[in-house]
Amino acid sequence: MDYLQIQGVQSLKGTIKISGAKNASLPLIAMTILAKNRVTIKNLPHVVDINTLLKLLSNLGAECHFQEDAIEVDTTTLSQTKATYDIVKTMRASILVLGPILARFGHCEVSLPGGCAIGQRPINLHLKALEQMGAKIDIRSGYIEATAPNGLHGCEIIFDKITVTGTANIVMAAALAKGTTTIINAAREPEVVQLCEILNKSGVCIEGIGTAVLHITGTDGELLAIEEFSVIPDRIEAGTYLCAGAITNSELTLTDVNAAHLGSVIAKLEEMGCSFSITEDSITIHPASELQPVSIITQEYPAFPTDMQAQFLALATQANGVSIIEERLFENRFMHVSELQRMGADISLNGNVATVKGKTKLGGTDVMATDLRASSALVLAALVADGETDIHRIYHLDRGYDALEKKLEGVGANIIRLKE
Numbered sequence: 058m059d060y061l062q063i064q065g066v067q068s069l070k071g072t073i074k075i076s077g078a079k080n081a082s083l084p085l086i087a088m089t090i091l092a093k094n095r096v097t098i099k100n101l102p103h104v105v106d107i108n109t110l111l112k113l114l115s116n117l118g119a120e121c122h123f124q125e126d127a128i129e130v131d132t133t134t135l136s137q138t139k140a141t142y143d144i145v146k147t148m149r150a151s152i153l154v155l156g157p158i159l160a161r162f163g164h165c166e167v168s169l170p171g172g173c174a175i176g177q178r179p180i181n182l183h184l185k186a187l188e189q190m191g192a193k194i195d196i197r198s199g200y201i202e203a204t205a206p207n208g209l210h211g212c213e214i215i216f217d218k219i220t221v222t223g224t225a226n227i228v229m230a231a232a233l234a235k236g237t238t239t240i241i242n243a244a245r246e247p248e249v250v251q252l253c254e255i256l257n258k259s260g261v262c263i264e265g266i267g268t269a270v271l272h273i274t275g276t277d278g279e280l281l282a283i284e285e286f287s288v289i290p291d292r293i294e295a296g297t298y299l300c301a302g303a304i305t306n307s308e309l310t311l312t313d314v315n316a317a318h319l320g321s322v323i324a325k326l327e328e329m330g331c332s333f334s335i336t337e338d339s340i341t342i343h344p345a346s347e348l349q350p351v352s353i354i355t356q357e358y359p360a361f362p363t364d365m366q367a368q369f370l371a372l373a374t375q376a377n378g379v380s381i382i383e384e385r386l387f388e389n390r391f392m393h394v395s396e397l398q399r400m401g402a403d404i405s406l407n408g409n410v411a412t413v414k415g416k417t418k419l420g421g422t423d424v425m426a427t428d429l430r431a432s433s434a435l436v437l438a439a440l441v442a443d444g445e446t447d448i449h450r451i452y453h454l455d456r457g458y459d460a461l462e463k464k465l466e467g468v469g470a471n472i473i474r475l476k477e
């Protein structure tokens with residue numbers, strides 16, 4: 058297995074190009090199941106999760122043609138409707154094929170995603186909504202067996218909790234349904250907005266895009282003509298590199314980024330003493346000479362994202378004072394804490410609240426990545442730790458960060474990928 062070796066203490070300088078958003082790419086790839094034509098997608102990030110979903114589509118009979126800076130997905134050859142355990146167990150976002158396959162073929166079998174490191178992550182809201190739309194859902198031998206013999210029909214759906222992939226799944230199911238589906242308490246993440254915008258341009262009438270109430274008028278089974286599009290920038294990758302600038306007291310410029318998607322993250326960094334120069338597609342961070350402590354509560358977009366919690370927890374170890382970080386979305390998203398404590402961080406946990414005392418000098422050592430965003434928190438800590446840090450099990454990192462070590466090396470970090 059690969060591991061990253063990082064020498065601290067570092068200061069960085071230069072420009073990092075942000076890749077396409079993993080969490081936009083996944084529903085957009087699933088969306089191609091609704092298409093009557095070959096769909097060209099530009100700016101897909103080169104990360105493992107994207108390859109996993111493309112493999113899943115290939116297993117179902119689709120064809121994926123890789124081009125210079127794009128991919129062409131042809132689902133006109135789709136012949137299977139079963140997403141098997143071997144793939145789904147490696148990526149729970151595979152559940153995103155459920156809505157589109159059911160809408161297009163009238164039946165679908167998807168392995169239950171099973172457990173996840175950061176929390177239970179049920180999919181009950183996805184299934185309940187599909188049943189309201191006319192689907193019959195059975196759980197048999199670890200598989201979701203969904204059928205809609207009379208097709209899916211529009212209805213009013215109220216999500217008990219805001220669910221990102223749940224909203225995406227139902228939007229895609231509603232796209233081919235008969236009539237209008239209203240989703241109340243819909244997710245408003247930029248990744249969901251882009252999915253709606255592209256469907257809206259492809260013949261599906263969607264009103265309320267970007268708000269918590271969506272009205273989707275389906276095509277009643279008519280497949281969609283989907284034109285070429287480019288995936289929006291990855292706001293979590295961008296936020297991670299902004300934290301790299303803040304934690305190493307370095308000025309960094311990010312390009313191909315949309316600052317409008319990072320409002321709550323930039324606001325927290327400003328509270329900590331950083332300032333920014335922002336243009337239409339770039340952000341330059343001017344670091345604080347002394348970082349101030351911060352209080353953070355993770356919530357749904359546009360509030361502070363849970364996917365940035367681990368990175369800010371690492372950053373808070375370098376702030377002068379006591380920071381309080383509350384995780385409200387997932388019940389087990391503090392696994393990076395014990396690894397940071399091994400590097401010398403002064404963090405105490407009380408339920409879903411972490412109290413971080415700074416500024417603490419961190420020391421390099423062997424640490425283990427436990428999940429995607431925890432991995433990036435350990436990278437940030439290693440950049441400011443005295444000495445050498447080896448980060449093991451970085452297959453977690455490779456799921457969602459495109460060429461992280463190359464991008465950091467490009468701005469002066471001493472970071473290499475080695476084999477165990």
Ligand code: EPZ
Nearest residue numbers: 080150178179180181182183218219220221222223364386
């Ligand atoms: C998406 O996961 C993201 N993944 C996650 O990013 C992100 O952390 C999460 O949204 C929250 O922003 C993708 O988009 C591929 P949810 P998702 O459904 O959709 C509960 C990363 O690091 N819930 O919005 O699976 C659930 O338990 C990943 O890139 C139900 O109870 O998350 C959680 O507490 C990690 N029943 C809350 O809702 C359901 O049926 C939000 O989950 C669905 C969700």
